Amino acid sequence: MTDFTQKLRQFLHDPVDKCIEIENCVSRAQIYEKLLGVTDMEKAKYSDAIASNMEDFQNKSLFLFTIGPVQQFISQARKTQDLYMGSFLLSYLTFVGMTEIIDKYGPTNIIYPDLSAQPLMDWYLKKRFERKVKNSTSLFIDQPTIPNRFVALIQETGEKEIKELADKIKKNVRKKWKDIVETVLKEFNLNSIVEKQTEDFPEIYWVAVPFRNNDNDVTIEDFKDFFSDNVIDEWEKNTSENNIGLMYQLAYSALEKSIGIRKNLRNFKQTDEYGKKCHVCGGREGVIKAGVGNLKVGKYISKGEGLCVSCFIKRALDKFLEKEFDGKFQDFTFPSTAEVASASFKKKALKNAGDEFKSYIGEFKKIVGDSNFKQIIVKSLPCIENEFADTVNMDAEWFFEDNLTTRSVKKQFEIEKNESEVADLKKSLKKITDKIEKPDSYYAILLFDGDNMGKWLAGELLPDIEYANNSEIWNKLPQEFKNKLEKCRENKFLTPERHSFISHALRNYSIEFVRKIIEEEHLGKLVYSGGDDVLAFVNTEDLFDVLIKLRAAFSGNIRIENNKIKVDWSNDTGFVEKDGRLLLSMGKNATASCGVVIAHYKMPLGMVINRVRETEEKAKNNFGKDSFAILLLKRSGEERIAISKWRYEEIDVLEKLKELSYAFKEKKDESWVSDRIIYTLGKEFIRIKNKDGHYSSEEGIINAEIERIVKRASHGNNGTEGKETNRKVSEILKSIFWKVGNFDRFLNLIAVSAFIAKEE
Incomplete structure (x- = not known):
């Protein structure tokens, strides 16, 4: 298999045996036509980008683009939908920024993240070329998998040309944000609302490091401002010439240092707002309320709630997305914390008390009325969604007996109901709980993060990613691909190709394994999965299984058996075979840490999000990474935090806790x-x-x-x-x-x- 075929196979996500047929094609355009049906030269320029030799970068520049704020913007949430939409918005706007590079030079000029089979990339190819990529992942377009930054190789090396490119990217992102704001506000007849609150979002930063200094290639001397004299001296001792890998590694390290310096120079704009503050961010004035425009109490605004424009756009982003993605987000709902907590209850109810379950929902609908009932129709977790094919699912909050009061009904639906009607609902609910246990009121939220990713991406840990010699999987790899891996072992320098291996491994983890573990095999719902970062809600019943699999999959210590992910610590090859494809993983030396908070579904979500970030940091700080921490927040106020390494020699701590739990x-x-x-x-x-x-x-x-x-x-x-x-x-x-x-x-x-x- 040729190098070009291998690149195409990785990019288009086809199994190895299905790519052999294109070996006899005589041109790049023919190969691309064979796989995508693209024929004209304008579209075929993508094939040139894919087939380009990324080691030939002396006449290029490394370019890093990032948007934010990330943690602040995402964590400012009162509802789970706020949290999710904030994540999706950053992921989508980052991809919008990438399209300038994609259209100009092709998708493989984006070194990080790897765009191969990314849902947004497949959607864009279909939209741009009116062709669907084979084995497309665009079905999962509603899952944020693009991080808020990208690194690219660009053709521009002059300061003026680089700035012009960056300005085009910034313009595209800000225009898209403006389109989103206008679309959402128009939907609720809120056009008259001041839009100055959206002017400072998103924060955009970029830096570039050219590999040309005027008419000459860059040398070690050109990077002296970024490193100490000792580091420069060490580099000069270890190389007698300007090695490609050395120059790339120095440039990438300088790029990361530069973006850190640039972010410290925060953009600031004074705003004069004196009204009641937004209930979500608490910073800007809460100018959007029920009754303004045609906005009513319900999915997008609660009674007495006031939101600033930016937070409201985040809350109602689906109004833009359903148009942008051809109805994919129509009637979109993200599971509430109550829905996640009670998922195991609903799954058992559908199986063992189906008639009683349907009867209760029918009686509830009858009491509150059709229009009110529509407010609480939601999708369940993906793992059990198909089981609701013949049953309408309503928000799990109404399956908790303590919520069945006349006061709660009045607050939610603004209708008066007498005690006897509510008592009848309780009797109907009891028919379900008599057959199965009551719904759990606690859920888990997890934040998973790869350790030392800065060092991995800078090339310091990369030699440990390839060690599949003499294994069954190694023997199945295409010879061209093995040659590339062998070449990477020759030195410890970071090269564009080696960098792309890291990106590809992170893409495989995020897209091939994380969603399958959390949403297909267990009772969970992803908020985002962008490479090494994962944020998700999980039902406590499946928490241990999810954590164990996430950690094992990150280092490739898994196997696929009967289409199920199984933990296999003996698989230390660095590859996982799935659906006829050999997927590169981060490898056995890659580690990760995770913070988990178990909280009552009525606890303020913003507080829980902040605590899960603290918990993840405690995991890393206590054990030097490769560990987990689980914080138990009882509604009584009691707290317990369990911190441990994932494994001690052959003892898997979470497996032991899972057995103990039974x-x-x-x-x-x-x-x-x-x-x-x-x-x-x-x-x-x-x-x-x-x-x-x-x-x-x-x-x-x-x-x-x-x-x-x-x-x-x-x-x-x-x-x-x-x-x-x-x-x-x-x-x-x-x-x-x-x-x-x-x-x-x-x-x-x-x-x-x-x-x-x-x-x-």
């Missing part, structure tokens, strides 16, 4: 363990721990005490089955205890496992 579940005819064991462990072990939380007794004494406490806490079967349960629980507790090495951390891990099992 043992904590109360079962009628089986043995189980009371969660009172947490209190007992704390009481009995307080005598043997020191002020740092460590233990001071011998291993045998502690192990015997754990076994005794487990035996006292066990319930149910006292025979062989009960003894086996006690043995398993004791072994799990002992293995975690001796690996964690800190009693307080050990106890918090057990407490989180018990809470997920029983939920207080």
Whole structure:
């Protein structure tokens, strides 16, 4: 397989065996025509870009473009839809910025992120060429997978030409934002609302590093302003010539340093606003309220809520997106926190209490009326959405008995209902809960982040990405591709091609694995998945499984079996075989950290988002990365945080907690363990721990005490089955205890496992 064919296969996402047929094509245009049906020269310029040798970059510049603010803009959310739409908007506007490069030089001139089979890229190819890419991912256009920055190789090297290109990109992004604002405001007859609040968004920053200095190629000397003398001296010692990889690595490092400096010079514009502040961001005046224009209380505004223009655009972005993406976002809803928390309840209800479930929804609709009922019709989580094919799904908030009051009904629908009508609803709901347990009121939100990504992208850790020699997967790789990987091993310098390998591995993780894990195989909903960053809501019942798979998939320690992702720590080849394709992963040395918050669905979402970021930082700070932290926020105000490495040698901590969680579940005819064991462990072990939380007794004494406490806490079967349960629980507790090495951390891990099992 030729290098060009391999590039096309990666870009168009075709299985290896389906690409062999194009080997006999005599020109690049023919190959592209074979795959996409593109014939004219204007469209065929994309093939030139794909086939270009990216090592020939001396007459080019590295260009980095980013928009923001990211964390502030995304985390300013009262509803889950605010959070999601903020993420999608940044992802979409970043892609809009890329299109100037794509149209001018082709998609592979974008080095990061890899645009191969990106939903937005496939959608753009279809829109631009009126052709659908084979194996297109555009079906998932509603999932943000583009990060808020991109790195590209551009042809311009002169200051004037680079600035003109950057200005065009900025103009495109700001024009698109203006179109979005006008479209959304017009939809609600809000055109008269002042738009000055949108002028400072988005923040746009760009930097470029040319590989030409006037008429000469850049040298090490040209980068002295970016690095210390010691670093420059070290580079000069290790190379006798201006190696391609060295120049590229120096340029990329300088690029990252430059964007950091540029961001520190924040753009600032004074605004004079004195009215009541926006309920979401709290910064600008809340000028949009129910009753202004034709805006009514419902999906886009709550009673008494006031939003600034920017926050309202984020809330109602689907009004623009449904036009932009041909109805894909029509009647769009993002699951609420209540919906995520109760997903396991709904799944069981549909299976075991289907008639009662439909009956309850019918009675609710009858009481509140058709028009009011439409306000609360929502989509469920993707994993169970198909099960609602014959059943209308309403927001899970109304499946919690404590919300069934005349006051709640009046507040939501502005209608008066008597106590007897609400009592009838409670009786109807009880028919469901008599068959299955009540809905859980807690959900999980996770923030997953690859470790040391700056070093990976700068090339410092790249040699560890290729080590698939002598494996079954390695033997299946096309020879041209293996030659490229072998060439990358020759030195530690970052090259454009090596950089593209990283981008491709991150693309594979984000698109091929993350969505499948969270939305197809488990009860979760993605907010965004942009390379190494993942933000998602997960039902607590599936939390451990999701976390385990996300971490394993990031380093490629998985396999696909019966179309399901299985954790396989023995697969350290750096590749995963899926649907006839060999997918490059970050490799066995790549690590990641994750923060999780388990919170009550009624807790303010903005607060929970801020806490999940804090929790992720605590995971990294406590263990030097490659760890997780789970913060339990009880509605009573009590907090517990469980922090641990993902694995200790062969012990997978989350797998142990998952097994333990099953043992904590109360079962009628089986043995189980009371969660009172947490209190007992704390009481009995307080005598043997020191002020740092460590233990001071011998291993045998502690192990015997754990076994005794487990035996006292066990319930149910006292025979062989009960003894086996006690043995398993004791072994799990002992293995975690001796690996964690800190009693307080050990106890918090057990407490989180018990809470997920029983939920207080």
